[in-house]
Amino acid sequence: MAVVKTRRVGGSLVVTLPKELVESKRIREGEILEIAVKKVRKDGFGVLRGMSRFAAEDELKAHD
Numbered sequence: 001m002a003v004v005k006t007r008r009v010g011g012s013l014v015v016t017l018p019k020e021l022v023e024s025k026r027i028r029e030g031e032i033l034e035i036a037v038k039k040v041r042k043d044g045f046g047v048l049r050g051m052s053r054f055a056a057e058d059e060l061k062a063h064d
Contacts, residue, residue, distance in 0.1 A: 003040060 002021045006013040017027065027033065 002018050004015045004018070006015055008014070021027075
C-alpha cells in the first residue's frame with residue numbers, strides 16, 4: 001500500500017506510483033491495474049502530531 005497525492009493534469013486528476021511499489025509489484029508500462037481508493041484524513045503534522053509547541057527555552061536547550 002502507498003499513500004500518494006493527487007495532482008491536476010488537464011481536466012483529470014493523476015496519481016504517481018512510488019518507485020518502490022512499482023519495483024516490488026513488478027508493474028510495467030501499459031499494464032492494466034485495479035486500484036482501491038480510500039481518502040486519508042490529514043491529521044496534524046504526521047509524526048509530529050501530539051507534540052507541544054516549541055518555546056524559546058526549547059531552542060536554547062537544544063544548543064547547550
